[in-house]
Amino acid sequence: MIRAVHAARLDRLFVAHTQSALGTGAGYVVLLLVVYQRFDSAWALSAILLAGFLPSMLFGPLLGAAVDRWPRRRCAIAADLIRATAFVGIGVIDSFAAMAAFAMLAGAGESLFRPAILAGIADSVSDDEGELAPVTSLYTAIEDLGITLGPAVAGVALLFIDPVGVLLLNGLTFGVSALLLVGVDLDRHRSKHHRELGRPTLLAATGESFRALRGLTRVNAVIVASSLALGFAAMINVAEVLLAKETLGAGDSGYSALVAVYGIGIVIGAALVSRVRLGGEMRILLGGILLFGLATIGSGLAAVLGVALITFTLAGAGEGLEGVSGRLILQRDVPGDLQGRVFAVKETAGSWGFGLAFAGGGALASLLDPGQVFLIAGFGAILVALATAIVLRRRAPREVAEVAG
Structure with a gap:
């Protein structure tokens, strides 16, 4: 994977990504601490978290159109500067309205950054030489590793500085990332074609992405299946603390261990996709998705922590496999001048799935045993995998006939 990154001349991108991913993981943990310290309210926590999702939920495709309109490096740098400003603002201004506004700003930066980078990787890396899969896999694995190690990084940082200081350091990592990205070419094979394109408005360009999706069966399958799978993952996020403490009697340490091994599983799954071949x-x-579903059912049936640690690791690996392979399908199937918008549509659908399932998971967790919530999520994921496979199998002969006709 490292060799593929070097061959694609993306070393600076991955240095930037690694340090900002660790900062983001730590910043997320500390953000919750700061919000709770300032407002002592679960509602405030929920509102700030929702504010971070709102830009993707409401304006994701529009931000994706910006990625397809302007140079991707410029969009990525702007996104980093936006996120740096947002986290510094959250750290120094303690009013609830300001924190919510800055959380939305951070979400907007994230919604601009990820499509720019994923589309830029597809444009900069030679898929014919087998570089796209390992580069995308490594990018995703680092992203997930930041989330997994975030609590540990935050814990070490909090030994020396206060929570606000950690937020300011997270803002600094985005500033460093912006500086490093100045030397990265994310439009290597796109510039000449891009100059020849017309200039529809951003709203018109956003509409084009939805029209283009009508003929992309695999891409539509990825967007729907991944969004539903993410929703089921969000559902168990709500119930896992109850499973650890009430069902397994494992306490805070057991809960922390389950979260850690799930994250490790995601990183392993993401890394395994590095050798996937075209097709x-x-x-x-x-x-x-099937592995995630089966392992989640196993978690719901687990009676001891040792078994749950295994099933959580496998569920995380399933999520990692799904995440990277879905990105590869979009990178390979979607025309380059549409990739920013289509990646943004996928992010938007996933944000809606996550948000709705998070709320629904909370309701289910209050009505059912934690294990039952896991069983529902697991069987739901299996149904998604089977239904998607059936739809694709039925659709394939029809598409072959249409091409032949």
């Missing part, structure tokens, strides 16, 4: 992505995506 095998959909099987891996569906297999990942």
Whole structure:
């Protein structure tokens, strides 16, 4: 994977990504601490978290159109500067309205950054030489590693500085990332074609992305299946603390261990996709969702912590397999001048799935045993994988006939 990154001349991108991913993981943990310290309210926590999702939920495709309109490096740098400003603002201004506004600003930066980078990787890396899968896999694994190690990084940082200081350091990591990205070419094979394109308005360009999706069966399958799978993952996020403490009697340490091994599983799953060959992505995506579903059922049935640690690791691996393979399908199937918008549509659908399932998971957790919530999520994921496979199998002969006709 490292060799592929070097061959694609993306070393600076991955240095920037690694340090900002660790900062983001730590910043997320500390943000919750700061909000609770300032307002002592679970509602405030929920509102700030929701504010971070709102830009993707409401304006994701529009931000994706900006990625397809302007140079991707410029969009990525702007996104980093936006996120740096947001986290510094959250750290120094303690009013609830300001924190919510800055959380939305951070979410907007994230919604601009990820499509720019993923589309830029697809444009900069040679898929013919087998570099796209390992580069995308490594990018995703680092992203997930930041989330996994975030609590540990935050814990070490809090030994020396206060929570606000950690937020300011997170803002600094985005500033460093912006500086490093100045030397990264994310439009290597796009510039000449891009100059020849017309200039529709951003709203018109956003509409084009939805029209283009009508003929992209695999891409639509990825967007729907991944969003539903993410929703089921969000559902168990709500119930896992109850499973650890009430069902397994494992306490805070057991809960922390389950969260840690799930994250490790995601990183392992993401790394395993580095060798996927062209044409095998959909099987891996569906297999990942199926593995997540089966392992989640196993978690719901687990009676001891040791078994749950294994099933949580496997569920995380399934999520990692699904995440990278879905990105590869979009990178390979979507025309380059549409990738920013289509990646943004996927992010928007995932944000809605996560938000709705998070709320629904809370309701279920209050009505059912934690294990039952896991069983519902697991069987739901299996149904998603099977239904997607059936739809694709039925659709494939029809598309072949249409091409032949």
